[in-house]
Amino acid sequence: MNAIIAVDNISKKYPGKQPVIALDRVSLQVNDGELFGLIGPDGAGKTSLFRILATLLLPDEGTGRIDSKDVVADYMEIRKTTGYMPGRFSLYQDLTVEENLKFFADVFNTTVESNYDIIKDIYTQIEPFKKRRAGKLSGGMKQKLALCCVLVHKPGVLILDEPTTGVDPVSRKEFWNMLKQLKKQGITIIASTPYMDEASLCDRIALIQSGKILTVDSPEKIVSNYPFRLYAVKSKNNYMLLEHLRTRENVRRSYIFGEYLHVVFRGTDESLGTGIFEKKEIQPTIEDCFMQLMEQSPMQQVTE
Ligand SMILES: Nc1ncnc2c1ncn2[C@@H]1O[C@H](COP(=O)(O)OP(=O)(O)OP(=O)(O)O)[C@@H](O)[C@H]1O
Numbered sequence: 001m002n003a004i005i006a007v008d009n010i011s012k013k014y015p016g017k018q019p020v021i022a023l024d025r026v027s028l029q030v031n032d033g034e035l036f037g038l039i040g041p042d043g044a045g046k047t048s049l050f051r052i053l054a055t056l057l058l059p060d061e062g063t064g065r066i067d068s069k070d071v072v073a074d075y076m077e078i079r080k081t082t083g084y085m086p087g088r089f090s091l092y093q094d095l096t097v098e099e100n101l102k103f104f105a106d107v108f109n110t111t112v113e114s115n116y117d118i119i120k121d122i123y124t125q126i127e128p129f130k131k132r133r134a135g136k137l138s139g140g141m142k143q144k145l146a147l148c149c150v151l152v153h154k155p156g157v158l159i160l161d162e163p164t165t166g167v168d169p170v171s172r173k174e175f176w177n178m179l180k181q182l183k184k185q186g187i188t189i190i191a192s193t194p195y196m197d198e199a200s201l202c203d204r205i206a207l208i209q210s211g212k213i214l215t216v217d218s219p220e221k222i223v224s225n226y227p228f229r230l231y232a233v234k235s236k237n238n239y240m241l242l243e244h245l246r247t248r249e250n251v252r253r254s255y256i257f258g259e260y261l262h263v264v265f266r267g268t269d270e271s272l273g274t275g276i277f278e279k280k281e282i283q284p285t286i287e288d289c290f291m292q293l294m295e296q297s298p299m300q301q302v303t304e
Pocket residue numbers: 014016020021022040041042043044045046047048049087194
């Protein structure tokens with residue numbers, strides 16, 4: 001497979017009174033036609049990396065290439081072939097749906113008609129509201145319009161920064177289905193998200209924390225590489241149980257996960273004391289993997 005996006009040892013520091021290392025020698029490759037996820041918490045460095053790829057921010061060191069074009073030297077060409085949707089996508093709130101779309105087509109010196117095939121499936125869903133001002137659309141509809149606007153110049157690569165943040169769960173699902181459809185049309189997509197459940201919708205993901213890539217792999221591989229047996233346990237009072245577990249020598253790690261506690265043991269002693277309602281071995285989620293990898297990372301400050 002060809003890498004269409006190639007990030008090689010990119011670092012970015014924001015100077016100031018308290019300088020921040022936003023990206024620390026980040027490397028990753030996205031293959032042609034892949035739906036790739038960049039998963040990480042607030043401040044992990046997702047936007048910095050995407051702005052560098054979208055040619056809006058200069059890296060301090062390292063190189064980035066999209067379709068063999070350098071993000072610094074060949075920025076004009078990259079802008080023509082790449083669609084970038086920032087976290088807070090700037091639709092023009094006072095323009096109608098169709099006016100917004102026409103505006104973005106004009107910016108790229110093209111027309112809505114000439115590239116209609118690529119946006120058709122998405123646009124027909126918002127077409128009934130084409131005379132409505134963007135500011136009056138629901139969150140889900142805004143996202144659809146925003147996606148149409150970044151697609152209207154027919155980019156081969158889409159860079160989407162947290163496209164589903166703040167969008168209701170049904171619209172989130174719809175949005176990912178649209179991305180799957182776009183992938184079928186041959187578009188390569190890199191999207192960031194803080195939602196771990198969206199990781200499983202990607203072909204491959206990179207987990208990022210404090211400017212460092214913790215791992216890059218398919219969600220299935222990341223889960224299967226989890227090195228421990230993981231248990232879900234429950235008691236009448238999970239908070240008290242958590243306090244108790246954290247004093248036990250044989251418990252390596254325990255944390256609240258929905259209505260359960262997730263527990264990893266140090267060795268073969270898997271006893272938990274009394275008061276346990278339920279204990280079952282489970283498959284780790286991406287979130288469990290993330291927590292394990294964060295703990296392993298030398299950058300991570302252990303506060304417990
Ligand atoms: N212009 C800036 N000046 C100074 N520090 C910045 C600037 N932009 C980002 N940072 C810092 O760099 C780090 C990485 O930020 P970045 O926005 O890339 O992360 P992110 O993963 O997109 O986070 P978020 O979930 O908040 O969008 C953070 O610590 C952030 O506070």
